[in-house]
Amino acid sequence: MNRRPAAAQPGPRQSPSRRSPRVSGCLRTAPFLLVSLLALAGCGGGADGPTVVAASSLTNALPAVIDEAEGFEDNATLAFAGSATIATQIETGRSADIVITANRATMDRIEATGLVSGSPVRIAVNELIIGLPADNPAGITSLADLTDGDLRLSACATAVPCGEVAQDVIDGADLTVAIDSFEPNVRAVASRLETGSVDAGFIYRSDAVALGDRIATVEIDPGDNRSTTYFAALLRDAHPGARPLFDHLRGAEAQRILAEWGFTAP
């Protein structure tokens, strides 16, 4: 901006051609602005602790679990995605210190990259439940009610653990249930229920706990229900703070909190 001619210059010099140095001045500052903005973006994130990438279904429970861990409340970075997304991200080079997926198959994909240090451990089990919009407009009371072809139903895509388990439940009960929309993660199914876009959807018990009375639920008979096991893995070259956090995830305190959020012990 200092290239701009001072306002004190005598009048006659202020010809229209004065515009051009000002424009070029702006153009010259643009790259510097851009670079400083990029630097600013790099500073984002803030926390310098370990990064945990976890299954979407842990969105509510995991922060609670980590808040109880001494010294991790502020500096652990948490990111959530569908387990299949997490596996794809790790395969394509996303860096993380701890990874938690909602089933064995997606953890196998991560193990196959050779990036896992030691063996993945089981940390929790989650069951399915039928989620409904809060006022249950279709009057659904059982799993068998979902065979009505006029219903709008949602579940996770079968590549995601919650979708695989839902398919297992449907097949195991020998029912014909036509799922309309296949979502990339369980939170997307939950939001379809919250907004009333569907009549019912397969979600985890933990989602039902987290959503409280914003949705209604129907239990699946224990004989028909299936569950999925959550695996946590510590990755190679992890942040020094990752090991204690990993150990905490397996501990009694973490199990107590996970149970509060609808999970059961592995």
Added chain:
Amino acid sequence: MTGSFRSARLTNTHRAPRPWWIVAPAVIAIALLALPIVALLWRTPWSSLVDLLSTNLAFDALRVSLVVSLVAAGLCLVLGLPLAWTLARLRGWTRRIVRSIVLLPMVLPPVVAGTALLFALGPRQSLIGPTLERIGIVVPFTTAGAVLAATVVALPFFVLAVEAAMEENADGLEAAAATLGASPGAIFRRITLPRARSSILAGVVLAWARALGEFGATLTFAGNVPGRTQTLPLATFLSLEAGDPDQALALSVVLLLVSLGVLIGLRDRWLLR
């Protein structure tokens, strides 16, 4: 075509030095645009491409994509042309308001457009969704919903491409026709439309390309329903999520070929302009 273009420009810039600080960013820009395409072609499993594309998933996605994008482009033409004509005739604050409404979906992330559609036309908790459903029009999770989502994000591109051509021409041909007794409708059909032909074509293609690539609004509003709303971009995304990058790459190649086909088909009008 190329020759005339070059000779016309080179007379001025012949052998003039090209400053490196202009050329270097330009080269970076070209690399930025070309590198992903090169990588895509490099990683594509060409030997199993036919197998990957003969799956139901690929076939359905291609069919849904073509139906949705073509119908959306058609809707853009049918609705957008009158809109552009009207917009070109508005003045003052009404023009500013209507123009902002038209342009907003262009600036908004499509996911936001999809979310907004959900609360406007969704089955419940929405402005007019329940009313629509009572008269038998169901949009979410149907191909109609996917068309609607694609139309909303594509329409601004069409209107913007056509708006200038809908203005009354400065040469006064429209005015002359009016003094000779032509009705406004006749002027529109006989003068404005034929003159705007290339802009309209450009607008349709832009809108169609935007509709073909639509992802966020479709997933949010119309859902991911195989055979009904699962378009090529959705199928690509979910294949990648499912840990099947080969399938995702094969679908990407189809999208790439379709897009290239359009560019080549229009090369005289666009590429070498």
